[in-house]
Amino acid sequence: MLIFEKNMKNSTVTPIKKQGQIKSKPEWLRVRAPTSPEYHATRKLMRHHKLNTVCEEAACPNIGECWSKNHATVMILGSVCTRACAFCNVKTGKPDLLNPHEPEELARAVGGLGLKHMVITSVDRDDLSDGGAGHFAKCIQKVRATSPDTTIEVLTPDFRNKVNALEKVIDAKPDVYNHNLETVPRLYTSVRPGARYFHSLKLLNNVKQKDQSIFTKSGIMVGLGEEKSEIYQVMDDLRSADVDFITIGQYLQPTSRHHPIIRFMPPDEFNELERMAYAKGFLMVSASPLTRSSHHAGEDFAKLKVARAKRLNSPR
Numbered sequence: 001m002l003i004f005e006k007n008m009k010n011s012t013v014t015p016i017k018k019q020g021q022i023k024s025k026p027e028w029l030r031v032r033a034p035t036s037p038e039y040h041a042t043r044k045l046m047r048h049h050k051l052n053t054v055c056e057e058a059a060c061p062n063i064g065e066c067w068s069k070n071h072a073t074v075m076i077l078g079s080v081c082t083r084a085c086a087f088c089n090v091k092t093g094k095p096d097l098l099n100p101h102e103p104e105e106l107a108r109a110v111g112g113l114g115l116k117h118m119v120i121t122s123v124d125r126d127d128l129s130d131g132g133a134g135h136f137a138k139c140i141q142k143v144r145a146t147s148p149d150t151t152i153e154v155l156t157p158d159f160r161n162k163v164n165a166l167e168k169v170i171d172a173k174p175d176v177y178n179h180n181l182e183t184v185p186r187l188y189t190s191v192r193p194g195a196r197y198f199h200s201l202k203l204l205n206n207v208k209q210k211d212q213s214i215f216t217k218s219g220i221m222v223g224l225g226e227e228k229s230e231i232y233q234v235m236d237d238l239r240s241a242d243v244d245f246i247t248i249g250q251y252l253q254p255t256s257r258h259h260p261i262i263r264f265m266p267p268d269e270f271n272e273l274e275r276m277a278y279a280k281g282f283l284m285v286s287a288s289p290l291t292r293s294s295h296h297a298g299e300d301f302a303k304l305k306v307a308r309a310k311r312l313n314s315p316r
């Protein structure tokens with residue numbers, strides 16, 4: 001794997017594994033297996049409404065904690081993705097037929113969970129003329145109609161080459177618009193080959209340009225071979241796109257066929273990234289080994305609103 005040899009040579013990080021082996025996690029990344037009754041109740045509800053969750057599909061380490069608090073991230077538009085990103089555990093291939101009842105089922109599940117804040121994400125649907133944007137909008141509208149007090153966060157694909165797709169989602173007025181950059185631009189060809197870094201940045205910028213009231217959010221994973229200076233550059237790029245909230249978490253390799261972990265970043269370095277991100281002007285920062293874009297999304301949304309009000313009221 002030439003690319004990794006090159007990364008290692010130029011990097012300050014210590015490579016710890018080769019593709020094909022999965023190194024055991026350090027102590028700070030170990031979590032307990034989920035057992036609580038609330039976890040099982042959330043699982044049952046998702047099955048009952050035939051909903052997919054990214055929590056399960058991505059084998060998220062926070063599932064025990066989140067589901068015990070009734071917090072799940074629903075993955076709409078099927079369970080098969082049209083892209084094949086090297087970090088992602090979601091199946092790739094011929095996508096499912098669209099389930100026209102999914103928006104209603106989602107709205108019922110949100111009502112059943114009694115959620116204050118809901119995160120909706122999806123697989124990539126490059127096969128659909130609008131990339132699934134219209135379906136996102138329907139899901140937002142149905143949840144709004146049945147649970148008007150629930151705030152809604154979307155975590156969307158990049159809608160690359162899909163005309164007016166972004167506008168459909170923005171017009172449905174989610175409270176938070178999240179689109180993850182995932183990694184630094186140098187690693188896009190090996191980590192996220194179907195995407196383009198500047199397209200994703202532009203999408204985030206367009207959300208803000210079109211509707212200032214929507215909070216924007218984006219995240220990256222570390223441990224894929226990136227340099228610190230490249231992470232700081234991503235922070236600057238996101239601030240130039242007026243993004244409010246950055247999330248930074250440790251990449252975990254789902255299987256031996258996925259991109260290898262180049263490094264486990266220790267917790268104190270996440271603290272350093274958090275300080276730097278706040279210094280660059282983000283309203284909110286979540287940086288820790290177990291940070292995921294939807295982890296603590298409800299609590300973070302409440303903090304975001306407070307941070308924005310404080311900034312708007314502060315003397316310039």
Ligand code: SF4
Nearest residue numbers: 055060063066294295
């Ligand atoms: S962090 Fe997000 S993906 Fe992971 S379990 Fe929680 S809600 Fe699901």
